[in-house]
Amino acid sequence: MHDIAALARALPKAELHLHIEGTLEPELAFELADRHGVTLAYPDVAALRAAYDFDSLQSFLDLYYAGADVLRDEADFYALTRAYLERAHADNVRHVEIFFDPQTHTARGVSLPTMLAGMRRALLEAEARDGISFRLILSFLRHLSEADAIATLELARPFLHRIDGIGLDSSERDHPPSKFQRVFAYCRELGLPVVAHAGEEGPPDYIREALDLLNVSRIDHGVRCAEDPALMARLAREQTPLTVCPLSNLKLRVVDDLREHNLARLLDAGLKVTINSDDPAYFGGYVNDNYVACIEALKLSAGQVVRLAKNSIEASWLDVDAQARLLADIDRVYADWQAA
Ligand SMILES: Nc1ncnc2[nH]cnc12
Ligand SMILES: [Zn+2]
Numbered sequence: 001m002h003d004i005a006a007l008a009r010a011l012p013k014a015e016l017h018l019h020i021e022g023t024l025e026p027e028l029a030f031e032l033a034d035r036h037g038v039t040l041a042y043p044d045v046a047a048l049r050a051a052y053d054f055d056s057l058q059s060f061l062d063l064y065y066a067g068a069d070v071l072r073d074e075a076d077f078y079a080l081t082r083a084y085l086e087r088a089h090a091d092n093v094r095h096v097e098i099f100f101d102p103q104t105h106t107a108r109g110v111s112l113p114t115m116l117a118g119m120r121r122a123l124l125e126a127e128a129r130d131g132i133s134f135r136l137i138l139s140f141l142r143h144l145s146e147a148d149a150i151a152t153l154e155l156a157r158p159f160l161h162r163i164d165g166i167g168l169d170s171s172e173r174d175h176p177p178s179k180f181q182r183v184f185a186y187c188r189e190l191g192l193p194v195v196a197h198a199g200e201e202g203p204p205d206y207i208r209e210a211l212d213l214l215n216v217s218r219i220d221h222g223v224r225c226a227e228d229p230a231l232m233a234r235l236a237r238e239q240t241p242l243t244v245c246p247l248s249n250l251k252l253r254v255v256d257d258l259r260e261h262n263l264a265r266l267l268d269a270g271l272k273v274t275i276n277s278d279d280p281a282y283f284g285g286y287v288n289d290n291y292v293a294c295i296e297a298l299k300l301s302a303g304q305v306v307r308l309a310k311n312s313i314e315a316s317w318l319d320v321d322a323q324a325r326l327l328a329d330i331d332r333v334y335a336d337w338q339a340a
Contacts, residue, residue: 007337008291008305012329014095014312015088015276015287017220017243019139019169020077020119021068021101022279023084032070032079041066052282057201057252058171060282068104077118085126087280091288094326095316097135098123099167103144103152112155116162135317137195139167140183142175149183160190164317167220168196168210176202177209184214193217193317195243200254204228211240218243218315223254225271226262236270241315245278246294247285258297267304274312306334 026048033040042048054060071077081098088096100119102112119136126132138156140149156163166187168180177184177196184194198210200221207225210216211234222242225231235242244263248254255261267273275294280286285293291308294300300308313326 002302002337002340004295004300004302004305005292007302007334008295008309009288010092010333010337011306011309012092012094012313012326012333013287013309014097014274014316014318014326015093016097016218016241016274016312016315017099017245017276017278018084018096019064019099019101019279020081020084021071021104022064022283023087023281024067024070024080025083025281028079028083029067029070032072032076035076036070036072038070040070052251052284054252054282057173060252060279061171064279064282065104068101069108071105071115072108072110074114074118074121077115078121079118081119081122082125084280085122085130085132087286089126089130089132091286093132093287094329095133095313095318095322096123097137097164097316099137099139099169101139101141101169102156103141103148106152106155112159116159120162133318133322135164136162137165137167138163139169140180141170142168142179142197143171146180146183149180150186153183153186160192163192165193165195167194168214169220170197172197172200172202172206176206177214181213188215195220197221199224200249201252204231207231207235217241221245221249221254223249223262223266226266232266232269232271235272239272241272241274241311242266243274243276243315245276245283246290247280247283248278250293251283258293261294261298263294264298264300264304267307272311272315273308274315275308276312302334302337306330 026045123134195218196210197220199207218241
C-alpha cells in the first residue's frame with residue numbers, strides 16, 4: 001500500500017506563510033529569558049505550552065506578542081531562525097519566504113539591523129549548508145496605524161536590498177486592507193511585491209480589498225473566499241495563490257474540525273492553494289505536520305498532494321529556472337514513490 005503521508009514528507013516544497021516570531025518554541029523562550037534575566041508569565045515549559053489553547057486570532061496574538069519580548073539581540077534572532085530552518089530542512093522544505101514583524105521589536109528598542117543581521121546569518125548558513133533559498137517579507141501590523149507603517153517603511157529604506165516584499169498581518173477584524181492603501185502604493189512604487197493576510201477571520205470583502213486596493217500578488221489564508229462564489233471564481237481565473245495554514249485555522253477556531261476545512265474544495269475548484277504552517281510553535285505542527293493532518297482529515301489523494309507541493313513552488317518568488325528545477329525534483333520524488 002502506498003503511503004501518501006510518506007510521499008508528502010518526502011516531496012520538495014516551499015513554505016510561503018511563516019512568521020519567524022511564531023517559531024519560538026517554549027524551550028527556546030525559556031533559554032532566552034534566562035539569558036536576558038527576563039521573567040516569563042509561566043513557571044515552566046509545560047505551563048507555557050499548556051497556555052497555547054486559543055479561541056480566536058486575538059487570543060493567540062496576545063500570547064505571541066508577549067512571547068516575542070525575549071528576542072532582544074542578534075544572537076536571539078539567529079537562534080530562532082536557525083532552529084526553524086533545521087525543522088524546515090527535515091521537512092524537505094527547499095525554499096522559504098519568511099515574515100517578520102519589525103514593529104513588535106522596534107517598539108521594545110530592538111533595531112531593524114539587529115533583527116535582519118540575526119535572521120540573515122541563519123538564512124545564509126542554511127542556504128550554504130542545506131541549499132534552502134529564501135526571501136524575507138517585512139510585515140506591517142494592521143492593528144497599528146497607517147502612519148506607523150509608513151514610519152516603519154522609512155526606517156527600512158536603507159535596508160531594502162535585504163527585504164524582498166511587504167506583508168500585512170495581526171488582528172484582521174476592523175482593520176481592513178483599505179486602511180493601508182497609501183503605504184502599500186508607496187511600497188509598490190519602491191518595487192516591492194506585496195501580500196496581505198485576508199479572509200482568515202475577516203470577510204470575503206477584505207480579500208477583494210487586498211486584491212483591488214493593495215494589488216497583492218498572494219493572499220495569506222483567504223479561506224473565507226468560499227463564502228463568495230464570484231470571488232472564488234476570480235481567484236481561480238487569476239490564479240492568485242492562497243497561502244493556507246490548516247493547523248492554524250484549527251487552533252484559532254476558523255474551523256471547528258479539520259474535516260470541515262475547505263482546502264480540498266478550493267484546490268479542486270482550481271485555486272492555487274498552498275499548505276503552510278503560519279506559527280508552528282503555537283499551532284502544534286510544522287509544514288509536514290500540516291500536510292499529514294490534511295491527508296488524514298480530508299483524504300487527499302497523491303495527485304492532490306503533489307499539486308499542493310507544486311503550487312508552493314509556482315506561487316513563490318523564485319525565478320522560473322529555480323522553479324523549474326524544483327518542479328522537476330518533485331516529479332522525480334513522485335515517480336520514485338509510485339515505482340516503490
Ligand atoms: N495567523 C495570523 N494571522 C494574523 N496575524 C498573524 N501574525 C502571526 N500569525 C498570524
Ligand atoms: Zn500568518
